Amino acid sequence: MNLNQIHNVYFIGIGGIGMSNLARYFKNLGKQVCGYDKTPSVLTNELMESGIAIHFEDSIDLIPKDFFIENTLVIITPAVPVTHSEWNYFVEKEYEIKKRAEVLGLITKDTFCFAVAGTHGKTTTSGILGHILHQSGADVTAFIGGIVENYNSNLIGSGTTVTVVEADEFDRSFLHLHPNIACITSMDADHLDIYGTSEAIEASFMEFAAKIEDKNNLFITKELPLEGITCAVNEDAIYKAFNIRIGDGSYVFDVQTPTEIIKDLHFGLPGRHNLMNAVMAIAMANLFGTPTDAIAKAIASFKGIKRRFSYQIKTDAKVYIDDYAHHPTEINAVHQAVRELYPNQKVLAIFQPHLYSRTRDFADEFAKSLSNFDEVLLLDIYPAREQPIQGVTSQWIKDKMLLNNKKLVAKNDLVTAILASDATVVVTIGAGDIGELVPSIKKAINETL
Structure with missing residues (x-):
């Protein structure tokens, strides 16, 4: 066609x-x-x-x-x-x-395609990469699975020769793509309603990786059982971030590439997982030939993705952050970032589980991740495309949590429950319609300040 x-x-x-x-x-x-x-x-x-x-x-x-x-x-x-x-x-x-995936396949077949795959980090990594390429003058269009703050859009650029796409493993969509350069950020089990087993999802990622014949064009994290160019944070790898400091609310770090050290990069997104996303994007842009100074400038100006550790309130008295995390690994990443930025402060997490099948498959892991916070409010499961599964409820997660300060709340009672907490850091977490509650939560908290 x-x-x-x-x-x-x-x-x-x-x-x-x-x-x-x-x-x-x-x-x-x-x-x-x-x-x-x-x-x-x-x-x-x-x-x-x-x-x-x-x-x-x-x-x-x-x-x-x-x-x-x-x-x-x-x-x-x-x-x-x-x-x-x-x-x-x-x-x-x-x-x-x-299907959308088939159309992306047609588009990427006729362009030089960067594909960003992985269970976590796709949207942020492709957003950073799209921003770097666009800011450096590349003839690029980047299709992003979230709203990039810099552009207030999920599309960066209007180029016709270079594309950046999220290589989505859901429904094996990424197998339609024609990548020239790709990365895989993670291969955790997810979408088990589609794949059935973690082995099946891993096999699908292997099939995606096989699309990149020259493994010098495939970037991976060190723990993945794949051949490719390794990327890491504070570990030996072909591309690695090191000498990491926090200055003026941002990360400052150096990146080792195969040919040079890029010094004193400034990057405003919190969390070690986002540093890893940045290293992946830097590596892909570097291989493409993007000038080092253009990479540094773009990394410093990248504002992030809406609902990815998105600050709603940031005052000395109160911090409110909203995040799209819907997998235990992502919740752990949010927790790590919050603890690094706000040590010794009480943190309230509000979590809305997404999908009955995902809740069933990861109930123990969700309970463990959520138990790291000081206080947790649980909303009912957001069903999306699914029908209820017998016995799979938010109460089930609550019962498994090793935390005393936990509570089930209805959406209508959520604001009241949040205001009753003495936590100084509030985090809303989930991929369902919890994002639609953010403005009213923000308004209510602001009225108390």
Whole structure:
């Protein structure tokens, strides 16, 4: 299929974080873009403001007449039910219909592609890399799975020859990509509802790694059972961050590359996991030939990703941080960053588990991770695409936690429970709709200061 011959692009599920950056991309290319989504959101509002028509009712009558012609590509999200009437209409009329992952495959086939894979760190690493390449003048488009603070967008740049993409392991999507340079940040078990076993997910990452024939173009962490260029923080590796200090609220560090030492890099994102993400991005940009001074300048100016250790309140009296963490390893990373930045302070964590299957698969690990905080409030499980599983509840996690100061709360009672705590650091954690509660939590805390 030749994307150059496509005039119209229709999205079913246009408001998703991954779908919306594709919509922006095709709009930038001058295509006619429109679509459907179930509910309005900040993302759909922004797309509409950019001139993309969106409707929120599943109705064939609402599809613009221009799209009932040849040269229309229909892109669907896996979350759309098979009963969706618009989808069924396009199937019946034999339109070109592709999943988002397949379309990214087509785009990356015709560009020089950087692919960022891993169970954790994909969004931040690809955001840093996209920012470095864009700031250094590369003809790049970076598709990011979160909103990059510097651009207030999940799309960086509008280049046509270089792409940066998150290589998502969900549904084996990353096997559609055509990477020239890639990294794998981690291979922890996740998405066991898709894969079944941790061995199966590891095999899928191995298959992705095999796409990079020259292993000098594959960057890995030291513990991964793969051949590639190693990256590390404070450990021997081909690319390593060392001499790490904290100055003026930022990390200051040096990076060893195969040919030089880049000194005194400034980087504002907290947590050792983010330092690792930065090293991966620096290594990929360095291999590509990005000048060292451009890398240093971009690293210093990178502001982060919304809902990735995102400061909502930062005063001497109170700190409120919001984070997307939804896996025990990610919760541990949030905890490490908070303890490093705010030693000796009482930390309240509010956690909303995401998916019944993930909660079932990692209940013990969630309980252990959450027990590291001083106080925990647990919301009910956010189901997303799933039906309830017997016995899998937030109460189950609570019962497993080795922490006395823990409590189940309903969303309606959450603000009251937060205000009743004497914790000086508050962290909201989760990938569900907990993000929508952040403004009201922020407002309530601010009113007490």
